[in-house]
Amino acid sequence: MRVLISGASVAGPVLAYWLTRYGFSVTVVERAPTLRKTGGHAVDLFRPAVDISEAMGVLARLEERATGTNRVTLHREGARRSVRVDLSKLLGATSARHVEIMRDDLSEIYYTAASDKVEYLFGDSVTAISPEGDVRFERAATQRFDLVVGADGLHSNVRRLVFGDESRFSVFIGAYLAVLTMPDTADLDGDLHIHVGLGRTAGMYRARHLREARALFLFRTERELDYDRHDLARQKELLRGAFSGFDADVDRWLHELDRTPAFYFDSIAQVRMDTWWRGRVALVGDSGYCPGPAVGGSTSLAVVGAYVLAGELARAGGDHKRAFPAYERAMAEWVRGSHEVALNAARTLVPTSRLGVSGLIQGARLVSALPPGPSRALVRLTTKSTRLFDSMTVDDYEAARSGSESPLAE
Template structure:
């Protein structure tokens, strides 16, 4: 089949990889003019998603490009002495396999794994979809595809065209996320520095490259703020208002807003849709079931979703109606679990009282002090909570992958 994917970040290239493995001809269209190679924030790959990356043959490169963050230094607002946390103990408690990598590095790895067998069209986007498979674009000529997959993120263009406005599916869970590039400090290699206050937290970590770091800001808001998701000036204004005066170091990070090469700001919003497919169109990753940026393991969910969608299309021998239904059955429990996890994580990461900040810090200290085996055993008692992402079980499609051939170029 000829399949069009909208979005070349994480879910899109991952899906393209598996679809070409099963013999489909794949085109990926991306609004950005080139593959993104700067900016972005760190994302986590947990156990099952790492297994998928391993099946793709890219896990060694993923590990090589990891941020290498191993320790956390927390400055609690109003307290003089910082607390140091062993992050390897924290992640060791919640997962058996984990890597933190910059989002754009992971995107580039997936792009490189697929670029020889997938047609990438940058600097264009879909404007309309016809029932007969005809797809219209901003810049390119109209083309016909058998299926169209929206992998274009939380503010998906495909979802808007097929399902309607985002407001009908989004649920604000009370917080905002901001990320910007800042100069790194060599003496802080492997360290995440965090300032924790009531209703807000700010941190800085290295991006795994000399001189490159990210400042990350999370803050609570009872109501949704007034801004457009493309209005960068307004977003920076809101971020300054939320964090100004928190700490001189944080003020220094905010000063970088005037000349940062990369900036991201968005609400922590969940997508809650009853279905992720309609006709010959389906959604994958954040476009269909974002559990909440930075708090719900959305990157791992996107990698899993891409793997499952392609696998179910192969099992159904191209019967997209049967495949889409099976894909939704497989992914729904994982999505529901991630939504609940994200709501709880937002509360833990951004406590709304002084007692809450103390409790968060004490909890981290406790896990950091325990032997890894003991903390892992305690966490395993709560498989639907801290160990959620490792508890996810998905189908295995090895026979299909091994028996297929990469025919994407000859099928065009």
């Protein structure tokens, strides 16, 4: 059975791995000419995604490429004193198993897990999909596939072709995210420096195996900004305007905008859809249910979604009319929860009031001051994301097919 997957970032390679493991013939098409090496930013894998990665045999590689960030220094806008936080306490309280890794590294590791069994078409994209499964490409010849899966992100091409314009499903939640690559001017070694102010937050960190650092910016706006998604000059102008006069450190980071080798800018938006499949086509990860970049655990959700979609297709013997609804039922609770988590996280990370700024700083100070046990208890009581990600369970579809026990469902 032939399956086409559009997108080779995270959900696409994970889905390709599991489908080939279950005996499907898989092709992945990716618009970029090679695996993307665009700078990227750090992403989190929580317990269920770590479990799935371990079952794929790539956990050791993920841990080797973990960022190694273990301390946070919080600076409040206008304040002289900063707060230092032991990040290991926060991470230990957030999830039973957790890996923070650069997105580019994660994508490469998942890609290599099954690249010898999957056909990859780089530098190409889908232009049309017929109800019968005929797929036209920009460059390759038309081919027929039994199923097509959009794993092509927040601005999904497959979703647009099959379900309609992005504006029907994308919901702006009031903030923007930007990331730039820059020299490590602060000699970072496991440190994350964050500046927090009213409606804007900026931070800088470096993964332990990289020489350059990443500067991360989050800021709020009352309405969506007017800019072209491909106009980098305009995006940099908007970022400078949002952080003008914020802090001397942040000003130095912004000076790197004109010479950064990699820059990312986008709205923090959620994808909300009534269904993630139509006919032979399904969506997975951000293309179908993005909770919001950087705030809603979207990477872990994409990994889990890809694993579940592959498993349900295997369980149904490739019958998508059974598998796609089962996939939706299995993921619905986690998707709803992640959307709620993202809204709360955005309010916390980018406070809308001075009380919110103070609460973020004081909360970090309290967690840092408490012993590990009480600090974990405090975070678990006050963080919805902890309860959501720790409660996510998935079936072991291989075990279900063979009748053995399910270690992934524990």
